[in-house]
Amino acid sequence: MDNDRVDQIIDKHNGEASSLIQVLLEIQSEHHWLPKSALERVGERLQVPRTRILHIATFYKAFSLVPKGRHEINVCMGTACHVRGAGRVLDVIEDVIGIKPGETDLELKFSLETVNCLGCCALGPVLEIDGTTHGKMAPGETADVLLNYE
């Protein structure tokens, strides 16, 4: 992400330090992670020390300091999905793609995350891949869903 784009985002928020989280969120959603160069630029422009930026970037779940895979898998671990067997679905996914929640595989194909409730409790267990929801997952079918992604 180049500095010009970072500047545009900062300008959109009037360059106010209180918009720090909103600025980081926009960088994250556009770029899928927060590169060091972008954080340095944000710090310079908003006059916020790097420690505070990193404090925020590591505290909130939405931020990632490492690159993400081409496909982001979110497995819902909300209570409704949990009691309907989300744990077993997660086990199968870990087994198939060989990574744990919070990790990205070496080919940068998949990133795996667990989330707390996507609010589609009627469809539990639910998993979301690149924003598409897959509902009523059975452990046996999960591997088939993953095969559709390149």
Added chain:
Amino acid sequence: MAKINSPVELEEFRKAILNRRDPDKSCITLCSGSACNASGSAAVARCLEEEIEKQGLSESVEIRKTGCHGFCERGPIIVNNPGGVCYLQIQPEDVPEIISETAKEKRVIDRLLYTDPESGEKITHEGDIPFYKNQQRMVFGPNLSIDPKSIDDYLAIDGYAALSKALTGMSDIEVLEEVKKSNLRGRGGGGFPAGQKWEGSRNAAGEAKYVIVNADEGDPGAYMDRAILEGNPHSILEGLTLGAYAIGAHEGYVYVRQEYPLAVENLLLAIEKAEEYGFLGKNILGTGFDFKVIVHQGAGAFVCGESTALMTALEGRVGEPRPKYVRSNIKGLWNQPSVLNNVETWANVPLIINKGADWFTQFGTEGSKGTKIFSLVGKITNTGLVEVPMGTTLKDIIYKIGGGIPGGKKFKAVQTGGPSGGCIPENLLDLEVGFDELTKAGSMMGSGGMIVLDEDTCMVDVARYFIEFLTDESCGKCTPCREGLRQMLRILTNITEGRGQEGDLELLETLAETATEAALCALGKSAPNPFLSTLRYFRDEYVAHIEEKRCPALSCKELINFYIDPEKCRGCGSCLRKCPADAIIGGKKLIHIVDQDKCTKCGTCFDACPDKFAAVTKLSGVPVPAAVPEEERTIKKSK
């Protein structure tokens, strides 16, 4: 669009909207909330548009994409007006028939109607379906009839009438008094009287005052706030503006989770439209009152639902709570008096101002007035959002509205209040829901999550689940929560994995007591509740795990084994084909065997085994019987 400059102009404008609308014109309302979208509502919407075009009905049939209807189990939902014929679980292939038969010819398509599971009768109207019939939808009701992206739709149902009434006909004190009199209590969890909170801010000294919407709905298994945000954002803005008027604030914030993209989108659009029409901004409705609203997206932290943490996050910092020697309504955002209420609380305010506190207080119990929206999920037939008057019994909610437990299973408990709440067992099902009633039973109202658990759910695992959630979400500022929960999680995990020891329960109780007494914020103080309430009502399950290494619900993976009963197996091969771990040994006309070394205990074989055989069983606390020797595995026909 020119600004509306006075209440008279508003009423004229409203009349004009209503006059433009032909009540006899065919209108198809399609639920487009997040849950229905997940079950294919967007594809249905595209089909509807194409089909209406194709059949040349663009002039005579319109589509209205509404927010969540609540009956998420059967989404996507379509209601055909006029007439109100309701179709459930609509797929794109149903669309041509709906247009040609129902929209054009006004004929009802039987196969798409709801079938009453008891009588087997078809039900035509949405309101007659038992799930809806037994509800009282005051706050949530408008979701069914308005397109959240259209401010005109909101105006058509008397939107912004309360604001107009308050700004011109009531003084700020009168608005405050009305809310106080209604005894509206905070819907976000604490149940603190809203009017009292407002009064504190109103009377506090400050250069500026703020009103804030807490839309950081973090409880897993609860999504009612999202449904209002997505489906009726103007009602929240109207409530917020009324609050601002009552306490003398000119700036408001909505703190909404970024995990709710549709809610953010609809809210931003609603603010833009309200500013354009003159319901927000400078000189609202020509009365001289100024108020602006700013949306702040949360970046994913459960603790930010706590009032002081949320305000810190609004300031652009890490959302950690602070001690509340001085309440946030006296010193909150930027150290100024700030009223923070939850989405549902704000959405109740226009109703109270419009219809009066006396009308509002006729619903509910002595201590809890009005209605409450619950998110009824888990092992329940009708998953969805349910709005009932306070004082409705849990039994009515779960059985009359929720339709009971699916699959002939037995009810075990209902978990209310999210991670701060607790589990309520079967013998307390006659409990009336209300803030004080639920607290007395060892749980709490919380924001309204209601997760039904059946006999297959292990209560120790439920406690472990919530403590794990809270350990992960603990902000780390105070020790009892950061370290105490981690230790509780370690012990609970040991118990569910068969490493429980004598003395574990006592140690857990001590840790729970410490967190309750000494944690900094309400989330930490209430964190041990899921453990304490399950221990209170289901101690025997804890004991079975610790002493017998047995999980009575046959759910804890480390304590169960899958086993195929050789007497029952007919060698059909269903389990063999589906097992993702290749852990089943079998073949044609052979008794199948689970290879215990390979088995990952995913349960696929258990689900795959046809009900008529029911050969796959779960064992816990007993050794797995030795496999039948290979030469004896042939299934004899005569058997």
